[in-house]
Amino acid sequence: MAPAASVSRLLGAGVCAGPLRPRLLQSATPGRARPSGRTLASAATPAVREPEGSIDLNDRILNEPLKHSDFFNVKELFSVRSLFDARVHLGHKAGCRHRFMEPYIFGSRLDQDIIDLEQTAAHLRLALNFTAHVAYRKGIILFVGRNRQFSHLIETTARDCGEYAHTRYFKGGLLTNAPLLLGPKVRLPDLIIFLHTLNNVFEPHVAVRDAAKMQIPTVGIVDTNCNPCLITYPVPGNDDSPPSVHLFCRLFQTIINRAKQKRRHMEALYQLQGQEEPGARGLTRPPWEDLGHSWR
Amino acid sequence: MAGSRLQTVGSVFSRTRDLIRAGVLKEKPLWFDIYNAFPPLREPVFRRPRLRYGKAKAAIQDILYPEDRIRAKFYSAYGSGQKAFDLFNPNFKSTCQQFVEKYIELQKLGETDEEKLFVETGKALLAEGVILRRVGEARTQKAGSHVSWESEPSDVKSQTVLENNKPLPEALQGQHMEPSEEQSKALK
Numbered sequence: 351m352a353p354a355a356s357v358s359r360l361l362g363a364g365v366c367a368g369p370l371r372p373r374l375l376q377s378a379t380p381g382r383a384r385p386s387g388r389t390l391a392s393a394a395t396p397a398v399r400e401p402e403g404s405i406d407l408n409d410r411i412l413n414e415p416l417k418h419s420d421f422f423n424v425k426e427l428f429s430v431r432s433l434f435d436a437r438v439h440l441g442h443k444a445g446c447r448h449r450f451m452e453p454y455i456f457g458s459r460l461d462q463d464i465i466d467l468e469q470t471a472a473h474l475r476l477a478l479n480f481t482a483h484v485a486y487r488k489g490i491i492l493f494v495g496r497n498r499q500f501s502h503l504i505e506t507t508a509r510d511c512g513e514y515a516h517t518r519y520f521k522g523g524l525l526t527n528a529p530l531l532l533g534p535k536v537r538l539p540d541l542i543i544f545l546h547t548l549n550n551v552f553e554p555h556v557a558v559r560d561a562a563k564m565q566i567p568t569v570g571i572v573d574t575n576c577n578p579c580l581i582t583y584p585v586p587g588n589d590d591s592p593p594s595v596h597l598f599c600r601l602f603q604t605i606i607n608r609a610k611q612k613r614r615h616m617e618a619l620y621q622l623q624g625q626e627e628p629g630a631r632g633l634t635r636p637p638w639e640d641l642g643h644s645w646r
Numbered sequence: 647m648a649g650s651r652l653q654t655v656g657s658v659f660s661r662t663r664d665l666i667r668a669g670v671l672k673e674k675p676l677w678f679d680i681y682n683a684f685p686p687l688r689e690p691v692f693r694r695p696r697l698r699y700g701k702a703k704a705a706i707q708d709i710l711y712p713e714d715r716i717r718a719k720f721y722s723a724y725g726s727g728q729k730a731f732d733l734f735n736p737n738f739k740s741t742c743q744q745f746v747e748k749y750i751e752l753q754k755l756g757e758t759d760e761e762k763l764f765v766e767t768g769k770a771l772l773a774e775g776v777i778l779r780r781v782g783e784a785r786t787q788k789a790g791s792h793v794s795w796e797s798e799p800s801d802v803k804s805q806t807v808l809e810n811n812k813p814l815p816e817a818l819q820g821q822h823m824e825p826s827e828e829q830s831k832a833l834k
Binding site: 412413416435444447448449450452455456457458459463464472473476479480483484487489526540541559561562563564565566567577579580581582583584 | 675
């Protein structure tokens with residue numbers, strides 16, 4: 351998977367260099383390339399500059415974090431030792447084991463499955479990074495968990511990050527029939543985080559399948575009796591012990607708040623940069639931007 | 647917004663990417679670029695959970711340590727430790743753990759005979775002040791002709807053990823025979 355990941359990162363980097371081209375087109379033919387450029391060319395020039403600037407800023411704000419492998423410094427939030435102390439490695443008994451969880455299990459001690467924390471750490475880093483990026487882009491995050499012991503905790507976590515939670519009975523068509531149940535033009539969540547993948551009768555939660563149907567990526571804590579197939583970023587770990595669930599809630603809350611704060615900082619930073627030099631934007635921009643100018 | 651509800655076909659990402667390429671889905675979803683930049687370790691494709699048939703077994707190993715042999719002998723001789731386990735304390739050492747550590751210490755000094763080591767560890771712990779109540783004495787008696795009448799009273803006595811102050815050797819050995827046998831089987 352590593353070469354594929356690096357290739358996709360290069361592709362991503364290639365996409366980021368894209369904004370050069372639309373700027374070239376705009377400088378040559380001011381009103382033509384933009385979809386809103388129905389006005390005359392002379393009148394369009396001042397109107398084109400403002401949206402061009404803001405879209406360029408927006409692009410930069412959105413694409414800048416994707417270039418770094420750990421923009422939100424997810425690594426420093428936890429360690430394998432802290433996962434062990436929170437009892438994340440304890441799974442269920444061997445009889446409850448799900449077949450697809452076998453790759454994530456280290457071994458079984460007197461019939462109790464022990465989850466491999468090295469793999470958990472890697473998966474958790476990816477999951478937290480993804481959550482942070484979604485929160486950075488102002489995505490809607492929904493926390494789902496059906497274990498009554500932690501229902502209140504999940505709801506308070508969601509409230510403290512400014513996101514949403516659903517820890518009660520999940521009605522049939524909530525995601526698949528949203529316009530009917532929630533009203534027309536409802537924006538569905540952009541990410542669903544499962545603190546418990548199973549519902550109260552130990553069957554996979556309906557939202558796992560529904561999120562896959564509605565093309566919503568999911569992050570989920572999968573215990574040894576859960577099915578990790580449909581979850582986009584599974585995190586093998588204990589979902590029954592209080593210290594474990596408290597740790598995961600704290601991690602998600604911290605990373606979402608951090609991502610939102612970063613977004614505010616970036617917006618302020620780029621706005622300041624935009625305001626300081628409205629006309630000649632040569633100094634503060636990175637060198638590859640000047641190529642566009644020299645072509646004029 | 648167009649979408650594909652076929653959760654069993656590909657991953658969420660593959661379906662969205664193909665819809666965008668086909669031109670059906672006009673707007674790129676928020677998470678698309680993030681997934682592109684940081685894909686998961688396994689693509690989330692649906693798989694049908696199939697049962698294992700015949701002699702096929704999971705490839706998960708048992709976690710066993712060399713100290714487990716010592717622990718098995720300890721529990722068969724002394725029953726469950728007199729000191730209750732305090733799991734809130736991360737540095738807690740149970741009677742069994744102290745026994746194991748002392749055993750290993752004495753083993754490193756050069757002793758080889760297991761029974762001698764066992765007895766000496768017991769003595770060393772008694773010297774330190776840890777009380778060990780023997781349960782294994784009744785085992786040698788059990789091997790004789792007393793099997794039939796011991797099985798019945800042991801079932802009754804095992805329930806009344808908590809009520810009585812003095813531990814009844816037959817009842818306790820009836821309880822602890824099975825786990826120690828299982829452990830010794832696992833070690834073999």
